[in-house]
Amino acid sequence: MLLCxxxxxxxxxxxxxxxxxxxxxxxxxxxxxxxxxxVKELVENALDAGAKRIHVRIERGGLGLISIEDxxxxxxxxxxxxxxxxxxxxxxxxxxxxxxxxxxxxxMGFRGEAxxxxxxxxxxxxxxxxxxxxxxxxxxxxxxxxxxxKPAPWAALSESGARVEVRDLFFATPARLKxxxxxxxxxxxxxxxxxxxxxxxxxxxxxxxxDSRVSLRLAAEADPENEGRRARLAAILGxxxxxxxxxxxxxxxxxxxxxxxxLPTFSRGTREHQHLFVxxxxxxxxxxxxxxxxxxxxxxxxxxxxxxxxxxxxxPSDVDVNVHPAKTEVRFRDASLVRGLIxxxxxxxxxxxxxxxxxxxAQSALGAVRAYEAPQPFLxxxxxxxxxxEERLAPGDFMMPSGRVESSPFTGEVLSAAKRRGASAxxxxxxxxxxxxxxxxx
Ligand SMILES: Nc1ncnc2c1ncn2[C@@H]1O[C@H](COP(=O)(O)OP(=O)(O)OP(=O)(O)O)[C@@H](O)[C@H]1O
Ligand SMILES: [Mg+2]
Numbered sequence: 001m002l003l004c005x006x007x008x009x010x011x012x013x014x015x016x017x018x019x020x021x022x023x024x025x026x027x028x029x030x031x032x033x034x035x036x037x038x039v040k041e042l043v044e045n046a047l048d049a050g051a052k053r054i055h056v057r058i059e060r061g062g063l064g065l066i067s068i069e070d071x072x073x074x075x076x077x078x079x080x081x082x083x084x085x086x087x088x089x090x091x092x093x094x095x096x097x098x099x100x101x102x103x104x105x106x107x108m109g110f111r112g113e114a115x116x117x118x119x120x121x122x123x124x125x126x127x128x129x130x131x132x133x134x135x136x137x138x139x140x141x142x143x144x145x146x147x148x149x150k151p152a153p154w155a156a157l158s159e160s161g162a163r164v165e166v167r168d169l170f171f172a173t174p175a176r177l178k179x180x181x182x183x184x185x186x187x188x189x190x191x192x193x194x195x196x197x198x199x200x201x202x203x204x205x206x207x208x209x210x211d212s213r214v215s216l217r218l219a220a221e222a223d224p225e226n227e228g229r230r231a232r233l234a235a236i237l238g239x240x241x242x243x244x245x246x247x248x249x250x251x252x253x254x255x256x257x258x259x260x261x262x263l264p265t266f267s268r269g270t271r272e273h274q275h276l277f278v279x280x281x282x283x284x285x286x287x288x289x290x291x292x293x294x295x296x297x298x299x300x301x302x303x304x305x306x307x308x309x310x311x312x313x314x315x316p317s318d319v320d321v322n323v324h325p326a327k328t329e330v331r332f333r334d335a336s337l338v339r340g341l342i343x344x345x346x347x348x349x350x351x352x353x354x355x356x357x358x359x360x361x362a363q364s365a366l367g368a369v370r371a372y373e374a375p376q377p378f379l380x381x382x383x384x385x386x387x388x389x390e391e392r393l394a395p396g397d398f399m400m401p402s403g404r405v406e407s408s409p410f411t412g413e414v415l416s417a418a419k420r421r422g423a424s425a426x427x428x429x430x431x432x433x434x435x436x437x438x439x440x441x442x
Contacts, residue, residue: 004106004316006280007203007224009050012073012131015082015090018112022100023087029325031117034180035062035169036189037326038122041114042164043197046070047204048091048107049162052220057209061183062190066166071158074130080139080149083126086116102322108281110322115164120144121176123167127152131160143172191215195236196282199275199309202232225258233260233309237273240266245307246353250345255314255338257345261292262307263356264299273307278319278330280311285330288312291339295346312338 018026032038039062046054049072059065075083082088089112094100102110118124119141129136136154140147170176180186187210194216198206203224208216218235221228234242245260262273276288288310296306320331332338 004279004313006047006200008106010048010106012050013090013093015075015079015088015112016093017082017085018087018089018092018100019094019098022092022094022102025102025322026087026111026113027322027325031113031325032121032169033176034189035066035186036193038062038066038114038118038166038169039068039190040193040197040326041109041118042066042068042166043194044108045114045164046072046162047197047201048109049073051161051204053158053205055207055209056190056194058187058190059211061180061186061210062166063169063177063180063183063186064167066169067163069161069163071161074133074160074162075126075128076130076133077135077137077149080126080128080137081146084115084119084124084139084141084146086113088112103320104317105321106279106316108327118166118169119146121172122169123171125165125167126162127154127165128162129154129160133160196275199233199236200277200280200282200311202228229259229311237275237307237309241307241309245309246349246356248310248345248349250341250348252341252344253334253337254318255312255334255341257310257312257341259310260308261295261310261346261349263353264296264304264306264350267296267300267304267306269303269305271305274305275309277309277311278321279313279316281321281330282328283330284328287332287335287339288342291342292346294339295343295350299350310342312342314338 031041035058039056039058043054043056046068049070051070051072053071055067055069057065057067057069079090089110091107091110091112092100092102092105115124115126120143123143124141125138127136127138136152137149138152139149170180190210191208194206194208198204198216198218201224202221205220206216206218207214218232221231223229224232230242230247241260241262244266245262247260249258250256259277271289274289274292276283276285278285278288292306292308292310300306314332318333320333321327323329323331
């Protein structure tokens with residue numbers, strides 16, 4: 001069976017109303033609870049429309065303006081009113097039997113709920129030039145009230161696309177406004193949403209502007225499943241990410257796990273640095289989080305969390321994305337297969353990299369070693385001996401700059417022993433892979 005690739009081109013369908021029976025099966029709940037949720041929905045729409053360039057402009061943390069411009073297929077004039085109607089979508093269609101299959105979803109959206117939800121609480125306008133159409137059209141919704149489409153200028157650089165503008169979010173529901181955090185906090189949440197979607201789609205260029213200042217600019221990458229992904233992750237997570245991570249790519253039955261898992265020495269104090277994707281959808285999934293924790297449990301202290309960017313791709317019929325109104329949770333048909341794949345692939349990769357340490361930790365240790373270097377030539381013999389001894393280290397052992405050999409805390413036993421002794425449980429550095437340290441010491 002074919003896995004689902006977020007990079008595959010999709011056939012455009014007209015927007016249609018979902019039958020009531022399908023509407024009743026859709027996970028109900030509040031879709032837009034803060035600006036970042038609106039941004040997420042609008043960027044996902046642009047991705048579903050095949051956009052390769054997405055420009056996001058935000059004012060006042062999203063409470064003043066959210067504008068998303070894309071170069072996707074656009075919305076034909078006749079379909080604009082349907083786009084803002086509840087439970088009308090171009091992404092699901094009834095099969096021959098009249099049933100809508102909610103367990104075979106290839107797109108980010110599927111419910112026809114995001115635009116009407118935004119239109120109900122804000123001033124929403126959509127300007128769009130559909131692929132092949134001569135003109136652009138615009139539709140406006142204010143607090144749920146719809147205006148008919150009118151012709152609009154199209155100054156965008158692309159032949160087709162859409163520009164969706166949301167002004168005065170929650171003006172129609174002032175009680176909601178009281179729950180907003182500071183503009184800065186809302187903007188950070190917006191930025192996080194864009195970054196997560198951008199990690200999943202290296203083939204798409206993103207620009208994020210806040211109050212007229214560009215805060216993120218990402219060029220489209222070629223080869224989005226390999227080098228392009230690595231480059232995009234480095235652009236978002238920093239240059240330290242790739243050298244401190246192990247690349248993974250394993251497939252079991254129909255499920256593929258790829259991406260990067262951080263070395264134990266590159267761990268963090270929160271789980272915020274774990275980025276999980278299922279069929280290109282950023283998710284917060286307990287099963288995946290639990291499996292990652294299990295794979296690292298012998299390598300990390302309880303309060304440390306690995307850095308990771310993990311991508312699961314599986315047939316859409318094997319994963320239910322209709323679990324939560326924000327579409328951030330999923331349910332796997334074969335949960336034990338997914339868990340087994342993650343624990344197995346991560347454990348194997350970590351065992352293979354057992355003696356590697358994070359470059360940042362190694363660099364600081366390297367600095368310490370270099371302090372022993374010239375201009376004190378009398379120290380050289382000691383350092384040479386240190387280098388020679390280091391070469392005889394057993395896997396899992398590491399050496400202190402003093403030359404003392406210790407067992408690596410990468411093994412659970414040693415870690416627990418260290419804890420029993422009351423020593424710091426945070427992992428230490430292994431020099432076994434830091435050849436510059438050796439070279440520099442000689
Ligand atoms: N940027 C866009 N470019 C092209 N078509 C769009 C765009 N945004 C929305 N649409 C069209 O409008 C329809 C309604 O969008 P909306 O986000 O409300 O629902 P959805 O994406 O189908 O489902 P969901 O509520 O799960 O997001 C979409 O099905 C799509 O056809
Ligand atoms: Mg949508």
